[in-house]
Amino acid sequence: MAAENLLSxxxxxxxxxxxxxxxxxxxxxxxxxxxxxLGRPLISYTVRALxxxxxxxxxxxxxxxxxxxxxxxxxxxYGHKRITVVEGGMTRHxxxxxxxxxxxxxxxSSCPLQKPEVVIIHDAVRPFVEEDILLKVVxxxxxxGAAGAIRPLVSTVVASSADGSLDHSLExxxxxxxxMPQAFLFDIIYQAYHQCSDYDLDYxxxxxxxxxxxxxxxxxxxxxxxxxxxxxxxxDLYAAESIIKDNLSQQVCVTTDMKEDxxxxxFLLHKTLKSEVxxxxxxxxLYKNDNHLQNTFSGQCYxxxxxxxxxxxxxxxxxxxxxxxxxxxxxxxxxxxxxxxxNVSENMSFSSGMExxxxxxxxxxxxxxxxxLVYGLLIHYNKLQETINSAAAIIxxxxxxxxxxxxxxxxxx
Amino acid sequence: MAAENLLSxxxxxxxxxxxxxxxxxxxxxxxxxxxxxLGRPLISYTVRALxxxxxxxxxxxxxxxxxxxxxxxxxxxYGHKRITVVEGGMTRHxxxxxxxxxxxxxxxSSCPLQKPEVVIIHDAVRPFVEEDILLKVVxxxxxxGAAGAIRPLVSTVVASSADGSLDHSLExxxxxxxxMPQAFLFDIIYQAYHQCSDYDLDYxxxxxxxxxxxxxxxxxxxxxxxxxxxxxxxxDLYAAESIIKDNLSQQVCVTTDMKEDxxxxxFLLHKTLKSEVxxxxxxxxLYKNDNHLQNTFSGQCYxxxxxxxxxxxxxxxxxxxxxxxxxxxxxxxxxxxxxxxxNVSENMSFSSGMExxxxxxxxxxxxxxxxxLVYGLLIHYNKLQETINSAAAIIxxxxxxxxxxxxxxxxxx
Ligand SMILES: [Mg+2]
Ligand SMILES: [Mg+2]
Numbered sequence: 001m002a003a004e005n006l007l008s009x010x011x012x013x014x015x016x017x018x019x020x021x022x023x024x025x026x027x028x029x030x031x032x033x034x035x036x037x038l039g040r041p042l043i044s045y046t047v048r049a050l051x052x053x054x055x056x057x058x059x060x061x062x063x064x065x066x067x068x069x070x071x072x073x074x075x076x077x078y079g080h081k082r083i084t085v086v087e088g089g090m091t092r093h094x095x096x097x098x099x100x101x102x103x104x105x106x107x108x109s110s111c112p113l114q115k116p117e118v119v120i121i122h123d124a125v126r127p128f129v130e131e132d133i134l135l136k137v138v139x140x141x142x143x144x145g146a147a148g149a150i151r152p153l154v155s156t157v158v159a160s161s162a163d164g165s166l167d168h169s170l171e172x173x174x175x176x177x178x179x180m181p182q183a184f185l186f187d188i189i190y191q192a193y194h195q196c197s198d199y200d201l202d203y204x205x206x207x208x209x210x211x212x213x214x215x216x217x218x219x220x221x222x223x224x225x226x227x228x229x230x231x232x233x234x235x236d237l238y239a240a241e242s243i244i245k246d247n248l249s250q251q252v253c254v255t256t257d258m259k260e261d262x263x264x265x266x267f268l269l270h271k272t273l274k275s276e277v278x279x280x281x282x283x284x285x286l287y288k289n290d291n292h293l294q295n296t297f298s299g300q301c302y303x304x305x306x307x308x309x310x311x312x313x314x315x316x317x318x319x320x321x322x323x324x325x326x327x328x329x330x331x332x333x334x335x336x337x338x339x340x341x342x343n344v345s346e347n348m349s350f351s352s353g354m355e356x357x358x359x360x361x362x363x364x365x366x367x368x369x370x371x372x373l374v375y376g377l378l379i380h381y382n383k384l385q386e387t388i389n390s391a392a393a394i395i396x397x398x399x400x401x402x403x404x405x406x407x408x409x410x411x412x413x
Numbered sequence: 414m415a416a417e418n419l420l421s422x423x424x425x426x427x428x429x430x431x432x433x434x435x436x437x438x439x440x441x442x443x444x445x446x447x448x449x450x451l452g453r454p455l456i457s458y459t460v461r462a463l464x465x466x467x468x469x470x471x472x473x474x475x476x477x478x479x480x481x482x483x484x485x486x487x488x489x490x491y492g493h494k495r496i497t498v499v500e501g502g503m504t505r506h507x508x509x510x511x512x513x514x515x516x517x518x519x520x521x522s523s524c525p526l527q528k529p530e531v532v533i534i535h536d537a538v539r540p541f542v543e544e545d546i547l548l549k550v551v552x553x554x555x556x557x558g559a560a561g562a563i564r565p566l567v568s569t570v571v572a573s574s575a576d577g578s579l580d581h582s583l584e585x586x587x588x589x590x591x592x593m594p595q596a597f598l599f600d601i602i603y604q605a606y607h608q609c610s611d612y613d614l615d616y617x618x619x620x621x622x623x624x625x626x627x628x629x630x631x632x633x634x635x636x637x638x639x640x641x642x643x644x645x646x647x648x649d650l651y652a653a654e655s656i657i658k659d660n661l662s663q664q665v666c667v668t669t670d671m672k673e674d675x676x677x678x679x680f681l682l683h684k685t686l687k688s689e690v691x692x693x694x695x696x697x698x699l700y701k702n703d704n705h706l707q708n709t710f711s712g713q714c715y716x717x718x719x720x721x722x723x724x725x726x727x728x729x730x731x732x733x734x735x736x737x738x739x740x741x742x743x744x745x746x747x748x749x750x751x752x753x754x755x756n757v758s759e760n761m762s763f764s765s766g767m768e769x770x771x772x773x774x775x776x777x778x779x780x781x782x783x784x785x786l787v788y789g790l791l792i793h794y795n796k797l798q799e800t801i802n803s804a805a806a807i808i809x810x811x812x813x814x815x816x817x818x819x820x821x822x823x824x825x826x
Contacts, residue, residue, distance in 0.1 A: 144578070150571065154645050155590040156619040157570050157583070158563065158634065165557070165631040169591060169622045170570070177568040178582060206569045209582045218578040221571065226646045232567050233639045235652035242651035361825070397818035405810035409824050412774070 011117030012057035013138055014186075015050050016099035019043055019071070019124030020064045020088030032231055033124040034070060037241045038334055038402065039371070042231060043071070044078045045127035045244070048332065051080055053131045056120070058113050062088045062099040079331060084113060093201045093210075096121060097193045103186065115186060118142060121207055122181040127240060128227040134181055136222050141183035145217040148182035148208050149224035176221065179228045182207055188215045248333055249399045251301045257316065259309030261342055265379065265388075266307045269340075272392040302333050303399045307340045314363055317374070321367055330371035336399050337367075340377045340391070364408030373402060376410035387413055424530030425470035426551055427599075428463050429512035432456055432484070432537030433477045433501030445644055446537040447483060450654045451747055451815065452784070455644060456484070457491045458540035458657070461745065464493055466544045469533065471526050475501045475512040492744060497526060506614045506623075509534060510606040516599065528599060531555060534620055535594040540653060541640040547594055549635050554596035558630040561595035561621050562637035589634065592641045595620055601628045661746055662812045664714045670729065672722030674755055678792070678801075679720045682753075685805040715746050716812045720753045727776055730787070734780055743784035749812050750780075753790045753804070777821030786815060789823035800826055 019033045033043040043061070050059050059082055063071045071085050086102050088095035103115040118141050122129060133149055140147030153172050161167040189207065192214035200210060208219040231240055252273060256266040304324075306317055317339050329335055339360075364374040375398050381387060391413035398406070432446045446456040456474070463472050472495055476484045484498050499515050501508035516528040531554050535542060546562055553560030566585050574580040602620065605627035613623060621632040644653055665686060669679040717737075719730055730752050742748055752773075777787040788811050794800055804826035811819075 146579075148579075150573070151568075153570065154643060155564075155592055156622075157566065157588050158591045158619075158621065159588055160563070160634050161631070164634055166559075166561075166621050166625055166634055167631075168625075169619045170588075172618055175570050175572055175583075178571045179568055203586075205585055206571075206582045208571065208579050209569075212579055212581075218574070218580075221573050221577055221579055226648070229646075229648070230567060233642075235639070235642070235649075235656060238655035239648035239652040242655065243648060246651075393818045394822075397816050401814055401816060403810050403814060405806045406824070409807075409822075411819070411822050 012114055013055055013118045013120065013183075014058040014060065014103065014113070014116035015056050015120040015122060015181075016060045016062065016096055017043075017046065017050070017122055017124050018062045018088065018092055018095045018099065019067075020062055020092070020095040031067070032237070034067065035237055037237065037244055039404075040078065040332070041074055042127055042237075042240065043124045044074050044080070044332075045240075046122070046124050046129070047075075047080050047083065048078070049127060049129050050120075050122065050134075051082060053134055056082070056134070057116065058082055058084060060084045060086055060099045060102055060113075061124070062086045062095040064088045079328070089201075091202055093193070093196075093204050093207075096207065097201065100186075100190050100193060104190070117186060118183055119186045119189060120181050120183045121189075123230055125231040126180050126228055127231070128243065129181055130225070130227070133222070133224050133228065134183075137181050137183040140220040140222055141185055144220040145188045145215065146182070146184045146208060146211040146219035147222055148219050149179045149228055150176035150221045151179050151224055151226070151228065153177055178206060178208060178221075179224055179230070181228075182219070184211060188217050191215055244333075245400060245402055248302045248402065249396075252303045252305060252395075252399065253301045254305045254307065255320065256307040257309060262307045262309040265309075265340075265342055268384070268388050269305070269307070269391060269395075272388050273395065302329070302335050304335065304337045305340060305395060306337065307342070309342050314359070317363075321370070321372055324372060325370055333371075334402055334404070335372045336402060337372055337374045338377055338395055338398060339374060340379060342379045342381075360410060361408035368404060368407055373404060373407050375407060378410055378412045380412050425527055426468055426531045426533065426596075427471040427473065427516065427526070427529035428469050428533040428535060428594075429473045429475065429509055430456075430459065430463070430535055430537050431475045431501065431505055431508045431512065432480075433475055433505070433508040444480070445650070447480065448650055450650065450657055452817075453491065453745070454487055455540055455650075455653065456537045457487050457493070457745075458653075459535070459537050459542070460488075460493050460496065461491070462540060462542045463533075463535065463547075464495060466547055469495075469547070470529065471495055471497060473497045473499055473512045473515055473526075474537070475499045475508040477501045492741070502614075504615050506606070506609075506617050506620075509620065510614065513599075513603050513606060517603070530599060531596055532599045532602060533594050533596045534602075536643055538644040539593050539641055540644070541656065542594055543638070543640070546635070546637050546641065547596075550594050550596040553633040553635060554598055557633040558601045558628065559595070559597045559621060559624040559632035560635055561632050562592045562641055563589035563634045564592050564637055564639070564641065566590055591619060591621060591634075592637055592643070594641075595632070597624060601630050604628055657746075658813060658815055661715045661815065662809075665716045665718060665808075665812065666714045667718045667720065668733065669720040670722060675720045675722040678722075678753075678755055681797070681801050682718070682720070682804060682808075685801050686808065715742070715748050717748065717750045718753060718808060719750065720755070722755050727772070730776075734783070734785055737785060738783055746784075747815055747817070748785045749815060750785055750787045751790055751808055751811060752787060753792060755792045755794075773823065774821035781817060781820055786817060786820050788820060791823055791825045793825050 034041045050056055061071060061083055065087050068085055075083050084102060086099050089098050103113050118138050137147040153175055156172050157170045159167045188211055192210040195214040196210050211217040211219055231237060254266050254270055256262040306320060324330060324335055360376050367374050379387060394411050394413055447454045463469055474484060474496055478500050481498055488496050497515060499512050502511050516526050531551050550560040566588055569585050570583045572580045601624055605623040608627040609623050624630040624632055644650060667679050667683055669675040719733060737743060737748055773789050780787050792800060807824050807826055
């Protein structure tokens with residue numbers, strides 16, 4: 001892999017993730033890094049974004065004393081690896097310093113961490129960081145000693161005079177917003193923290209500035225993507241949740257039973273979803289073909305449509321759920337499973353229909369405990385293409401919303 | 414009214430809304446101000462935010478030539494008043510200048526606008542501006558000649574050297590982000606635009622800076638709320654849509670028919686919604702009481718729950734829809750109407766149940782053309798409080814999501 005070649009050599013890359021902040025700016029009592037998005041704390045998304053980068057050897061998460069147990073339980077629940085939890089300080093800089101100290105000091109501890117050549121510093125509240133920008137800052141840090149992601153300014157920056165009037169405004173093109181991730185040769189940033197003043201530790205916010213002031217290192221500035229933004233306000237939580245839902249709804253897997261009707265409907269649905277809704281990939285295959293399903297799981301598909309020609313049969317759906325559970329596919333994200341039923345019996349009474357429906361509700365409630373959201377969809381044949389279009393629209397809506405309150409409902413296309 | 418007293422005097426306040434920007438930063442071909450949120454263009458929300466402030470006499474919207482017809486059709490469709498559409502220039506400053514020119518020049522035109530004492534300049538892509546901050550900048554402009562909203566910086570601002578390295582970072586506390594709205598004594602900003610250079614008009618972005626440079630006016634800086642942020646990226650559209658949905662779901666109106674069962678269920682639902690879901694107000698009343706309904710409409714309620722003890726009766730729902738339509742309540746926002754049915758007949762066959770359901774789907778599809786989203790909710794009595802809780806959760810989800818693809822569905826609590 002390119003990244004591994006570029007980073008070849010014995011010295012590892014580690015990451016420090018300061019997560020000691022309070023929730024003040026969000027107007028919430030929960031610090032923003034612990035706010036739940038689709039049921040999972042924001043910090044778990046950020047940890048996952050670093051954890052999946054295999055050339056990062058250790059991730060040090062720095063949290064305030066009262067959140068250490070919370071953080072440990074998050075690590076356990078979501079199966080995060082290569083994480084060390086460290087207690088933070090009173091300020092951001094003191095927390096980062098605590099995170100850095102763990103490396104030289106860890107030879108004394110029971111769980112030693114190798115001192116890295118390069119250390120990444122990232123924010124717990126920037127969950128959408130990609131491997132690409134991480135690699136760029138690390139390589140630039142190797143060359144220049146320090147590097148950080150920047151973005152163009154969205155607003156003009158102004159300086160105010162003592163009386164609250166405009167003193168001057170900065171020319172927007174000459175300045176940039178300093179974002180995260182940043183990366184440093186470990187010795188450079190560690191030395192800077194050792195030498196800096198209490199005033200720096202208490203009132204400073206910018207690691208690049210410490211490297212400049214105390215290690216005479218002019219950091220390389222690297223243009224990042226808009227996705228690096230910091231989740232700061234409530235609206236940012238809304239935005240983050242929508243982005244996560246959007247990402248999860250890109251890929252759909254369609255399974256059908258052996259009946260000809262189901263296979264035919266599956267292919268038509270496939271075609272319609274592909275042309276009318278943005279879905280990256282759809283696999284139509286027979287239900288028992290586990291190998292194909294396993295491939296789909298490794299492709300990070302979080303949406304499953306099971307088409308049954310027979311009347312509602314929970315057994316087959318249960319089988320898929322077992323496979324999903326074994327693959328641990330729903331540990332990190334809620335999985336949507338839409339059970340589509342063709343040819344609903346004409347002679348069934350409404351009350352027995354209702355009873356069956358109540359059964360699906362009960363079933364869905366149980367399965368939700370595994371983070372799998374089950375919805376039913378009855379196909380009420382009328383005009384075929386119209387019905388397919390309607391089914392595709394409903395499926396697309398269910399996948400995009402991922403609404404836990406509507407599980408177990410039987411919708412009609 | 415306080416604002417009117419503070420602003421007393423013959424000279425009016427006008428607003429100029431530059432909306433000539435392109436959609437580049439959003440990665441979309443539609444300029445962001447014309448992107449739809451819940452089906453309605455963003456700029457219409459911003460226009461509405463200014464229009465509802467009754468002491469703003471005229472609103473000048475500046476759009477590029479190719480969007481003039483689009484803008485006029487938006488004004489017509491959403492019934493906006495006191496709007497003048499003006500053609501923009503090549504840059505933001507040139508567009509604002511065009512907007513300002515309309516006042517002194519309008520004596521020559523067929524539709525004269527009175528030259529205002531104070532002019533507000535706001536962005537088309539900041540839809541959540543409140544009367545409070547508008548009043549503050551206008552009063553400060555009357556006193557100081559110019560005023561603008563500011564916000565604390567979210568990120569540290571850095572200056573880069575020619576080789577793309579960090580030159581220095583700004584001390585975050587000394588600087589602010591300049592946001593909108595801004596307000597000016599008309600003559601001050603108009604004179605500044607007349608005197609400024611082509612370079613200013615082509616490369617500048619900051620009106621406060623023009624007032625400083627050419628009219629020697631140090632603008633008063635006024636701390637605004639986070640809601641003033643500029644919709645810039647795709648994530649901001651997500652955030653804005655979530656905020657709008659959140660605002661629309663704050664108030665619910667419950668209506669019941671005359672049957673005792675329905676009234677009782679309505680009161681229980683009322684209680685549960687009030688304690689478990691955040692709803693500002695719920696009115697339980699008999700169905701025909703139009704006066705009460707009219708009061709609810711003026712209170713900006715966009716969610717209606719109609720409880721029927723009888724089996725699905727579209728006539729009563731139709732009556733409510735007619736009232737909603739007459740009140741033009743759904744012109745600006747999609748209205749959610751949930752038709753709740755108690756005591757569904759036990760003996761109905763599933764296929765006749767399906768037929769009735771198909772009728773509701775057809776009905777919902779028609780009503781959607783009026784921007785009213787109809788959903789059905791069957792109450793399947795089992796344990797009463799459990800059913801009420803389930804109904805409240807489903808209702809709350811439908812109201813919050815406002816999903817047009819799920820209209821006409823019959824959900825079961
Ligand atoms: Mg932070
Ligand atoms: Mg703008």
